[in-house]
Amino acid sequence: MDRRSVIKNAGIAGVLAAGAAPAAFAQGATIRWRLASSFPKALDTIYGAAESFAKRVGEMSGGKFIITVHAGGELMPAFGVVDGVQNATVEMAHTAPYYFHGKDETFALACAIPFGLNSRQMTAWMYDGNGLKLTREFYAKYNIINFPMGNTGAQMGGWYRKPIKSVEDIKGLKMRLGGFAGRVMERMGAIPQNIPGGEVYQALEKGTIDAAEWVGPYDDQKLGFNKVAPIYHYPGWWEGGPQLDLFVNDKAFASLSPEYKAMIENAAAYAHTEMQAKYDARNPKALKELVAAKTQVLPFPKDVMDLAFKESMALYAEISAKNASWKKMYDDYAAFRKDQNLWFRFTEARFDGFMQSQKL
DSSP: OOHHHHHHHHHHHHHHHHTOHHHHHHTTOOEEEEEEESSOTTOTTHHHHHHHHHHHHHHHTTTSEEEEEEOTTTSSOGGGHHHHHHTTSSSEEEEOGGGGTTTOTHHHHTTOOTTOOOHHHHHHHHHTSSHHHHHHHHHGGGTEEEEEEEEOOSOOOOEESSOOOSGGGTTTOEEEOOTTHHHHHHHTTOEEEOOOGGGHHHHHHHTSOSEEOOSOHHHHHHHTGGGTOOEEEEOOTTOSSOEEEEEEEHHHHHTSOHHHHHHHHHHHHHHHHHHHHHHHHHHHHHHHHHHHTTOEEEEOOHHHHHHHHHHHHHHHHHHHHHOHHHHHHHHHHHHHHHHHHHHHHHTHHHHHHHHHTSOO
16 A cells, blocks of 8 residues: 555554554655644633644644644544543644543642642653653553643632632532642532633633632633632632643654654643743733722632641542552652752742832
8 A cells, every 4th residue: 555645545543553654754744633622722822832832843844744733622522632642533632631630630740739839840840850751651551642831830719709708618619620629629618610611701600600710810811700700819729830731642653753753842842831931921911900800819818728738638648548650650749849849948939029029
């Protein structure tokens, strides 16, 4: 069978089935892959990271490696991308791994857990600690190789119809809460809801939920949450540094030349840095505008923070006792977190605290 026609007519699944991909790629044929995002196009920061990645790969390959990006729901449901990559329905996906903690709690450690690492610490763990090694060992069970591809930085604590004044206000609260944090909020008495970003506004507007968190001012303003819930609490203690990941089907990745593999790795690293740069640059203006529009920005009460921390640590101990994959990764993660917070206490925290108390 002619290998070029296999690529043209069958796509990557056919190529892999025929065992012909490496030779075809070596001949310089144009490669066309699809990337399924878990995010709507309206979120130009998170969804845009995948577009930035695809653009970089196209430029580095001289137009020979074309990756098309598809918003959540376009090719598959927003929360169906792990299955999509695992089964080679698509070659790639861009998502927040903690969305899939229902499959295995270990997914959350690759993204964010309550009272976990901040964004710089997460990047340090991934690139210079054991993070990338441990997550790749875990993802291998799902036919996935992962690359860090974005971080929002510490997030806000969400939008509420009424202010949270004590832990009593958490009880019975129906809240859209992405990822692993819902497990902790449930222990505190809340009723967490895992709803894709594109559906949150409608649920909040209709009263299906009482509160919702998403990311921070720039994205939240775009989604208009302040129009239906005027209280904006902080901080998002469940997301101190949530990392987004690029998932690649392992057989598809193995079929690439070393040059194309390097393009994926480097384009993902670029998009990883660019995403947080955009959030850090754009959030201040959006927050000012939200406050000008009568948003009330309030800190969580100390008793809420204290209970959330206590329940988080208890949950992690329980999971470690029954999930070997989680325990292996969490033990390393927790040791790294301890050292990072010791270091940051003397440097970042002290410097930031002083600067933020000054009139600039």
